[in-house]
Amino acid sequence: MLLLDKYEDLLTIRKVSPKTMITYLRIAKSLIDYDSTFFEGEQSIIIKYLSNRVKQGISASYLIQYIAVIDFIRGNILDIHDRIKIEKPEKEVIVPDVLTTDEFQKLYSTVHNIKHKAILALMYSSGMRVGEVVNLKMKDVDGSNSKIIIRQSKGKVDRVVILDDSILNLLREYFIAYQPNIYLFNGSTGGKYSTRSIQAIVKNSCKKAGITKNISTHSLRHSCFTQLIKNGVDLRTIQRLAGHKNINTTAGYIRISDEDVLSVKSPIKGIKI
Helix, strand or coil: CCHHHHHHHHHHHHHCHHHHHHHHHHHHHHHHHHHCCCCHCCCCHHHHHHHHHCCCCCHHHHHHHHHHHHHHHHHHCCCCCCCCCCCCCCCCCCCCCCCCCHHHHHHHHHCCCCCHHHHHHHHHHCCCCCHHCCCCHHHHEEECCCCCEEECCCCCCEEEECCCHHHHHHHHHHHHHHHHCCEEEEECCCECCCCCHHHHHHHHHHHHCCCCCCCCHHHHHHHHHHHHCCCCHHHHHHHHHCCCHHHHHCCCCCCCHHHHHHHCCCCCCCCCC
């Protein structure tokens, strides 16, 4: 496991996020378990392995991660510098189901716990990721300037998100009831709230509301941005709000329904036919 230890040390030095590190180390270990000399093998053998994984249904995103792990270990640990000579596939852009404003209202109405209400409303109103919500600290909520500061989020950059007055009032009500200390949302035994607990809140509230769509915590984020686009907010603003590096990711929120198409007025209007 010496190679894995070296790999973990290099990832740590590069300040790779804990989640990414777990994924990369898991991939590296699976390749070593498959063949202890895998990373020293000929390119043709490596490419054949990756080809078989694709045939087994591996996603484009996961394939890109495999290639990144293989190239990094070969180049930075084993000093083998012939990179895997295949083009990295484009990641699939999969936008999950989203909630309409009426559906969110229906879902929200089933929730009575003030902490749960505050979490759901905050996520839907700001488009925050679930990981950002659990890491949010009291000092990050700037009520006087109607904003929340997301510190060192995905991509290790700070950004701000909107804090609607109604959400601020809800958070104040929650604060009085729960008296959180460091983290805005504390767990039952102290420390920060768990992402699993928030996922359970979303699933349970959807069930109570009779919503059959495949709704997750990330769906609330997508619902927020989809609604903002419908409200006429430009993509560049949403890109900044969402913390996307690539505007093509933001453009994935543009959903055109049959009703949207049929509501468009033909350019023939106003012309005498």
